[in-house]
Each structure stands twice: as C-alpha cells, then as structure tokens.
Amino acid sequence: MSNAEKTLHPEEKFKAGKLAGSFTKTGAGLAVAFGLISVLLGMSQGDHWKRFFFAYVTAWSFVLSLAIGALFFVMLHHLVRARWSTVLRRLAEIMASTFPVLAVAGLGILIPLLAGYGDLYYWAHHDAHNHTINHHLISKLGWWLNPSYFAIRYVIYFAIYIALARTFIKKSREQDESGDPELSNRMRVLSAPLMIVFSFNTVFISFDVLMSLAPKWYSTIFGVNFFGGANIAFFAALILISLVVQRSGRLTRAITTEHYHDLGKWLFAWTFFWAYTAFSQFMLIWYANLPEETIFYKYRMFSEWQWVTIAVAVGHFAFPFVFLLSRWTKRILPSLSFFAVWQLVFHWVDLYWNVMPNYHWEKTQVDGQTVFSGPMMGDPIMHSVGFSPVDVTMWLALAGVFLFAVGRSMTGNLIAIKDPHLPSSLSFENY
Amino acid sequence: MDKHNPHDETAHSEPAEQPNGELYGVLAEFDTPGELIEAARKVRDAGYTEFDCYSPFPVHGIDEAMGIKRTILPLLVFGGGFTGLLLGLLLQWWTNAYDWPWLISGKPIWSLPANIPIGFETTILLSVFTTFFGMWILNRLPQVWHPFFRLDRFARVTDDAFLLGIEARDGKFKAESTSELLKNAGAIAVESCYLDPRPESRTVPKWIYAVIITTGVMALIPFAIIAKARASTSSEPHYHIFGDMDFQPKVKSDATFELFGDSRGNRGVIAGTLARGSLNADDTFYRGLSRAGDGNPSWLAELPASLEVDMKLLERGRERYDIYCAPCHGYDGRGEGAIPRRVKTLGGVWLARNLVDPQGAVAKMPNGQLFNTISNGFNTMMGYAAQIPHRDRWAIVLYVRALQRAQNAGPQDVPADCRNEVR
Numbered sequence: 001m002s003n004a005e006k007t008l009h010p011e012e013k014f015k016a017g018k019l020a021g022s023f024t025k026t027g028a029g030l031a032v033a034f035g036l037i038s039v040l041l042g043m044s045q046g047d048h049w050k051r052f053f054f055a056y057v058t059a060w061s062f063v064l065s066l067a068i069g070a071l072f073f074v075m076l077h078h079l080v081r082a083r084w085s086t087v088l089r090r091l092a093e094i095m096a097s098t099f100p101v102l103a104v105a106g107l108g109i110l111i112p113l114l115a116g117y118g119d120l121y122y123w124a125h126h127d128a129h130n131h132t133i134n135h136h137l138i139s140k141l142g143w144w145l146n147p148s149y150f151a152i153r154y155v156i157y158f159a160i161y162i163a164l165a166r167t168f169i170k171k172s173r174e175q176d177e178s179g180d181p182e183l184s185n186r187m188r189v190l191s192a193p194l195m196i197v198f199s200f201n202t203v204f205i206s207f208d209v210l211m212s213l214a215p216k217w218y219s220t221i222f223g224v225n226f227f228g229g230a231n232i233a234f235f236a237a238l239i240l241i242s243l244v245v246q247r248s249g250r251l252t253r254a255i256t257t258e259h260y261h262d263l264g265k266w267l268f269a270w271t272f273f274w275a276y277t278a279f280s281q282f283m284l285i286w287y288a289n290l291p292e293e294t295i296f297y298k299y300r301m302f303s304e305w306q307w308v309t310i311a312v313a314v315g316h317f318a319f320p321f322v323f324l325l326s327r328w329t330k331r332i333l334p335s336l337s338f339f340a341v342w343q344l345v346f347h348w349v350d351l352y353w354n355v356m357p358n359y360h361w362e363k364t365q366v367d368g369q370t371v372f373s374g375p376m377m378g379d380p381i382m383h384s385v386g387f388s389p390v391d392v393t394m395w396l397a398l399a400g401v402f403l404f405a406v407g408r409s410m411t412g413n414l415i416a417i418k419d420p421h422l423p424s425s426l427s428f429e430n431y
Numbered sequence: 432m433d434k435h436n437p438h439d440e441t442a443h444s445e446p447a448e449q450p451n452g453e454l455y456g457v458l459a460e461f462d463t464p465g466e467l468i469e470a471a472r473k474v475r476d477a478g479y480t481e482f483d484c485y486s487p488f489p490v491h492g493i494d495e496a497m498g499i500k501r502t503i504l505p506l507l508v509f510g511g512g513f514t515g516l517l518l519g520l521l522l523q524w525w526t527n528a529y530d531w532p533w534l535i536s537g538k539p540i541w542s543l544p545a546n547i548p549i550g551f552e553t554t555i556l557l558s559v560f561t562t563f564f565g566m567w568i569l570n571r572l573p574q575v576w577h578p579f580f581r582l583d584r585f586a587r588v589t590d591d592a593f594l595l596g597i598e599a600r601d602g603k604f605k606a607e608s609t610s611e612l613l614k615n616a617g618a619i620a621v622e623s624c625y626l627d628p629r630p631e632s633r634t635v636p637k638w639i640y641a642v643i644i645t646t647g648v649m650a651l652i653p654f655a656i657i658a659k660a661r662a663s664t665s666s667e668p669h670y671h672i673f674g675d676m677d678f679q680p681k682v683k684s685d686a687t688f689e690l691f692g693d694s695r696g697n698r699g700v701i702a703g704t705l706a707r708g709s710l711n712a713d714d715t716f717y718r719g720l721s722r723a724g725d726g727n728p729s730w731l732a733e734l735p736a737s738l739e740v741d742m743k744l745l746e747r748g749r750e751r752y753d754i755y756c757a758p759c760h761g762y763d764g765r766g767e768g769a770i771p772r773r774v775k776t777l778g779g780v781w782l783a784r785n786l787v788d789p790q791g792a793v794a795k796m797p798n799g800q801l802f803n804t805i806s807n808g809f810n811t812m813m814g815y816a817a818q819i820p821h822r823d824r825w826a827i828v829l830y831v832r833a834l835q836r837a838q839n840a841g842p843q844d845v846p847a848d849c850r851n852e853v854r
Contacts, residue, residue, distance in 0.1 A: 279547065286544050289536070325509065431491045 005423035009253040014417065016410040019248050023407025030400025034393045041390040049112075050359065053120040055391045056108055058355045059398035061209055062233070062348050064102055065226065066402060068202055069234020070095035071161065072227075074168050075198060078184070078191040084262055086425035087254045090416050091241055093172055095234070096165040097409035098402060103158040105401050110154055113147050121145070122361055123215045138215050145212055157205045164194055172416055179418035202227050210351070213358040217296045221281045228274035232316075233347040235267045236340035241406070243337055250414055257331050258428050264330025267343060271324065274350075275317035304384045305357055312353050316346040348395055356391070452628030455578040456598040457610055458585065459618035464490045467593040470616035471496040474597065477612055481601035485585070485594040504565050511561025512554045519553030520546055582624055596624070713737070717821055719799030719806075731799030738825050748830030751823045755815055756831075759783040764834040782811070786831055787838040794835055801828050 008014070042052025073092045077085050109120065118124035123145040128138050143149070168187060175183045203223030211222050219225075239260065246252050285293045300309050320339050329335045416422060461467045464486060471484050475498040484493055494501075527533050528541035538545060567573065579585040579596055588594055595618075597609055610621045627633065660669075671677045682688045688696035711717040714728065716738070721731040734740060753762060761768040764786035774781035786793045793801065805824045808814035819827070842850065 283544055283548070327505075429491070431494070 006426040007423055008415070008417060008426065012253050013250045014254070014413050014415045015250075016412060016414055019245065019250065019414075020407045020410035022248075023403050023410060025407075027400045027402065027404030027407055031397050031404055032400075034397035034400060038390050038393040038397055041388070041393060045388065045390065048119055049117075050119040051388050051390055052394070053109065053112070053117075054355060054359050055388070055394035056398075057120065057209065057213070058348070058351050058391065059395040060102070060106055060109065061206075061226075061351050061355070062395060063098075063105070063398045063402040064205075064209075065230030065233050065347070065351075066237050067096055067098045067102055067161070067165075068227070069230040069232075070238070071099075071165055071168075071198065072202075072231065073234060073238070075164070075191045075195055078168070078187040079195060081184075081188055081421075083421040083424045084259065084428040086419050086421045087251070087259060087415055088238065088242065088263070089419075090172065090414055091245065092234075092238060093165075093169045094406055094409045094414075095237065095241070097169055098405035099158060099161045099165055101401060101405035101408065103162070105398065106154065106158075110151055114151055116147075121150075121212055121215075122363070123212060125363070127363075128215075141215055145215055150208060153204070153208060157201055157208075160197060160201045164198060167194070172419075173412065175418050176413050176416065177418075181420040184420055199227075202230075210354055213355060214296065216292055219281050219285065219293070219296075221277055221284075225274065225277040225281055228270055228277050229347050229350055231270040232267065232274055232343050235263055235270060236343040236347070239263050239267070239336060239340040240344075243333065245414060254415055254426060256428075257333070258430050259425075260333060260336055261327070261331050261430050262428075264324060264336050264339075267336075267339065268321070268324035268330070271317060271320050271343065275321070278317075299357055300353065305353070308349070308353050308385060312346065312350050316343070316350050320346075352391065356385075359386070450628050451625035453626055454599045454606065455624045455626045456596055456604070457606070457613065458579055458582055458594055458596040458622050458624055459610075459613035459616075460584060460620045461593045461595065461617060462619055464493075464593055466617045467595060468492055468496045470595055470613065470618065473616045474595065474612065478603050479597055479601050479609075481604075482595065482597040485579075485588040485592070485596065487589055487591060487593075490593075502569065504562065504569060507565045508558050508561050511565070512558035515553040515555070515557025516550050518557070519550040522553070523549055578626055579624055581627065582622055584620070584622060711821075715799075716825075719797075719802035721799065729799075730797035730803070732797045734798055734825060734829065738822070740829065744826050745829055745833060747823065748826035748828075748833075751819060752827050752830045752834075755819060756827065759812075760786050763787070763838060764831065765838070787835045789835070789839050793831070798828050798832075801831065 038052065038055070042049055042055075045051045070092045073085075074089060074096055076082070077089050077092075113121065113124055116124075118126075118128075122128050123138055123141070124147050138145070167190065171183050171187050174180075206223040206226035210226065211218065242251075242255050242260070242263075246255060282297060285297060288294075299305060320343055323329050323335075324339060329339070419425075459470070461470055467484055467486060467490065471482075471493060474482055475496065482497075484490070484497060486493075523546045524541055527535075532540050534540065535545075584592065585594065595613065597604060597613070599606075603609075606623065610623075613621045656670075682696040684697060686696045687694050691698070713735075714720040714722065715731055716735045719731050720728040722728055738744070757768055758770050759768045759781070760766055760783050761771075765788075766783040766785040768783060771781040771783050784793060785791055788794060796804075802824055804812070805819065805827060806814055806816045815824070836844075
C-alpha cells in the first residue's frame, strides 16, 4: 500500500559532519572577502559612508528575514501539528539558530548610531526633531526614534528571537535523544502564545529597521509585507539548502520530490501573500491621496525608480506567480531551484526598493540649523537610482555571514530522528 | 467479514417483483480502503477500463491505482480565472471610461490601481464557477439515477461500504471470469446487477420535462417585459411592484399639502417655541454684540466676559485656524494660503484678505465683528457657523489677534533681558 508509514532508511546519512565545516568556510570566506571590498568601496564613495550603511541595512534585513522566516516555519509546524514538514524542520531550526550571529552583525549599524552617526537614520540627527524647521511629526516621534531607545529595543528584539529559537531547538534536540512524544505536545502548546510574541516582534523590528528610514512616512501593513517577503526568502533558501544537503549525500532518501513540491507551494503562496499586502499598502495610500504618504510612491513611480518598481512587481510577483501555478514547475527540481534563486534575488531587490530611495535625503544649513529635504521630506526631487557596486558586495558579505552562522549551528542530526511524525513525513505524498 | 455480507456471495439481492433485464455489470465489496486500492490496481492491470470505485470518503491513491489520468480541471480553472480578470477589467473600462466617463476624486478615467480589486474578485468568481461547474461536467453530474441503485448493497456506499463495479459493456467483461477476478482480488461479496427490463424505467418522466420547460419560459417573462418597455412608449403609468414604497403616507419638505388652509406642507416655527439647544440668549457670546451704554447693539470690542482666556484657548484657536482659515488666509494670516497660491499658478485670482496688515480692515475691526464674519461670512467668504462651534470661533478671534501681534512684532516686543540673543 502506497501510504504505508516508513521509517528512516538504515543507510541514510543524517549527521551534519563535515558539511558544517564547508558552510562555515564558504560563509566566512564570502563575508571576509566581500566585507573588505565593501569597506573599500564604501570609503571611496566620498559620502561619509552613507551609501555603505544604506547597503548594510538592505543586506542585513535580507539575512534577518531568512532567520525570521525559518523561526516562523518551525513555530507554525508545531502550532498546526504539521506532519509532512517533519523531515525539513531541523534544517529550518538550524536556519533559525542564526539569530545570535545576526544580532552581532547588526551591531555594525547600531554602534555607529549610538556613536552619533546620523547619516543613515536621519531621525538620529538632533536637529531632525526641531519643530519649527523640520516636520513636526518627527519631533513628535522623538520619544520613540532616538538612538538610545532604538538600542534598547534592538536588545529586546533579539532577546526574544533568540529565546524563541532556543526554546524550540532545545526541545527538538532533546527529542532526538529521548524520543519522548510529550515534547512535541509541549512545543505545540507553547507555539500558540509565542506566535503572538513573534508577530509583534517581527512587525516592530521591521518598523524600526526599515520603515524608520523614512520617519515621516508610515504604513501599518508594512510589517506584514516584510513578513511575507521574509517567508518567500526563507522557503527559497530552504529549498536551496535542502538541495545542498542532499548533494552532499545526506538525507537523500528522506527528502523527496513530494517535500519539494510542498515547499514550492509555500513559495507560491507567500509570493501571492507578499503581493497582496504590497498592493494593499499601495492601493490605500494611492487612493487616500495624502501628501505625506503618497510621496513614498510618487518618488518610486515617477522618477527613474519606476523601473525598479516595475521590476519588483513583475519579477517578484507576476512572473513567478504565473509559472509557479503549475504542478510541474514545482516538482521538477531544476525549475524549482531556478525560482528559489530568482525569488531570493528579487526579495533583495524588494528590500533595496524599500531602503535605497531614502538615500537621497539632504541636509542643508539654514541659520545654523540643519534642515532636511529630499524624497521623504515632502520635496519630491527626482533623483536617479544611482546604483552602486557596494550594494551588491555588501549583500554577498552578509549572505556569507548567514552561511557561516548556518554552518556554526549545523551540528548533530540534520533530521528530527525521533519525532513521532517522522514516519508519516517520510511517506508523505501529494495526491 | 460476515457482518458486511448478509447475502450469499453469488445471490441476487433484488426483490421478486422487480424483473431482471440484461446484465449491467458486477459490483464487488471490499473490507477496507486499502483492499479497494489493491483490487482497483488488479482490475486495471487485467485490462478493464469501464469500471469505477465507490467509497464513503475520498481514498488517497485510488486515482493512480485505477489508472485515471490527471484531471484537466486546473487548466480549465486557469482559463476561467484569466477570463474573469479580463472581463472584470473590460467591465470597468467600458462602464467607467468609455460608455459613461465618470471622474472620481480626480483620478484618471481609466485607472488601473482602482480596478485591480474588482479584477481580483472577478478572477476568483469565474475560477470558482469553472471549478464547480467544470467538476460537474467532467464527472457527468448531475446524475439522478444509476443502474447500481437497484442493489441494496449500493446504498451503503455513503455509510461504510467500499465498492468496485465493472460494467458489462467493457470489452474484457465476461460474467464468470470477471466475478472470479474480483473474488481473487479479495472481495467479500460479488453481485451481478441487471437493468430494469421496462423501457419507461430508463427514461425521465414526461412531467419533469414539462416542469422544466414551464419554469424556463416563466423565467423569461420579466426580461420580455423589460425588452418591451425599452422598445416602446406608453401613456400608461409604469408598473408599481411595491405600492407602499412608491406611495408613502408622508409629506415631503416644500411640497403642497391640502390638509392645511395655506396648502403648505412646511409648517414653520410655532410661535413661542424653540428647538432644543438653540436658545443662545447671550447676545455677547453667541453674536458678538454689546448692549453697553444706550442699550442699542454694537460690536463687542473685547472678548466675552464668560470666556476664560488662557494659553489653552489660544492653542485651540491656532489648531482651528490652521484647519479652517489657513487654506485661504495662510498660516501667517497674510492671505497667501495654499488655495490662492495654487489658483495663481493656474492663471486665476483668488482673493483672501490679509488678516495681519496693521492698516487693514481686520486690525481695526472690533472682536465682535470678526466673530460675526467667521459666523456668517463676508463677500465671497462663506460662513463657518455650521462647522465651528461658538467657543472655537472666539478662540480663532483670539488667535488672529495673537497673529497680528506676532506678525508685526518689533524689538520692543522682546523682553529686555533677551534682546542680546536676537541679532
């Protein structure tokens, strides 16, 4: 009978072993090489490191979104008592264990901010809160947007993320030893309330890291949109990491086309979810037609940025949506991995589209006070996109940091060997 | 096993009064869904094509076991959804941009972002219709009758029976060997099913056709009436389907009403009465009038005594001023608000008085008159009595006075000990 429950094949290799080392080495190599190039490029920009830090935020929020997606996947797995995804859960847990390294990587933004560097987040400039000259909204947000409170929240966000990831990973590893099915139940009970904590954490970290780049502009769905993009990126990354793990001769029998098919469905579903929230944000702002909100889109739709906007709409949604609709594009691995790579690239383009237009704010001195003008200050000067190589090298460097972190947490088993649902996950089939 | 098998394995279950016609097929019962899948695989491998499995719930893997090709329904749904999207967009373009161009809040007549939600809905609508009706058509539904209904065993298919039926029209079918195959495949019972020999039992009764045709024709009547009304003229009054809605026992405002001597429906204010909350007896506060001196009304020069003048009132005045007055008079009161400036760029003229000119009329106006201007308007300026409550109007008066002071400030207005800080 086809739906008989299977057990792990006796010859299956499921220990991380040397694979961890190759992840760590590749990652560290990428991080060091491209990190150095980025520093040199950042220095040569001659804009007081501004471009460098904008590229840094883009790249860092990219890798952060991978870990956020992974943590969500693990929690969702427990929350709904999923069975099919059991063979993949450990890989997701490994990806979610990267939070401590990412927290350290984020210090590259936090420390300059605390040291008084105000060219990235212009609310960090003392004068930005000056009521009479700059927008009174920013001066009203001063209690929230100031470097020290930002740092406090940074610590809280990562404390929560790391605690959440630890909770689930520790219990999961414990089950590898004991095989106690009660652990699964306990994780399920925990996942429900913790999911609420996770949601708030994700929404607010996206507000702080990304949305506050344009402090005058706000959108309540922004966090949900970021979360959707994070899930696209995570499922794309999970597909690729699973393929790498299988290429190394591990889990070759455990992860089947059926699992890839379902990962493809998730990739498709989040692609649509992301587009739905992105359009909701656009639609309401466009229709309400409030100057301080529409400026966000006006700048992106009518300057040279319009080509990036079109690229995001077509590349991140329309093209993968139409092609991931069919069954075969998700079941044929070369096609699925093509879309995984494609969506990872476009997730970065999406973040770039969110972050980089804010680069063009300018400060001028009027009567000894700093006045901020530019795309986010109600003064729609149409700058060009102004692509810089540091944008890409920074991305590769942070991707290296992420791979390094994945390698670091890749220890022991790559599959939850004693999970009570493992047999039904191994025999999972799409009908 | 026996509990499923009240009959002898080869016995025919139909009652004696139902005569048997030709053989329709055989029906076999299996104990579990797993056995049904195995049996289906064996029947398929034996080369049968005209057979079907019946179960109380969907059995995973049965399609593959029976050798059924993947359904083309997803393709149909894609086509349906895409058609829905195009039709949705066409509908909006045709109604709003082509047949009856209608400008909505300054948006372009044909504006894609606004059309996407409706395009999304029509995509889903037609996808769902295609899914639902496509499934019916592909499954040849509705099927109100089937020859296997003659077997009592078949009734249990919605309960706990897992059945496999092979039809006699299959090329491979032979009464003996087919039953044998099913028994070898693990059937706990195999029954032959015969058609009813009476020809009328296989045709739909005539009265059902009559009902369907009559209903269909009657459903066309409203459309026929609409078509007639559109194509012809008539001096008769139109149909009143809801009489009590079209003829309500009430008098509309400004209409005639013969019950009263003057034939007017409006009855006016009854002498000696007031609407609730509209007394406003205090002329000073509500109208800005003063009756000091000879008792004749004149504009109040100061602010009403009942008003508590403090920073809070002034802040309130600033807030209300910025909302209601600044668009024309400007935030600084110089009459250069957003609207005059915009009209100027379009080549027109929009006059708004300079409120802070020390030689201007406003600076010389008593407070009461300023209050009255806000209430009832002046020249092309409309009255704001409906929008701004009395107290807020006084707050604005106060703020305008503060603006006049601030816009014409000189060094003497700076406190002596701060003068060195100002260049």
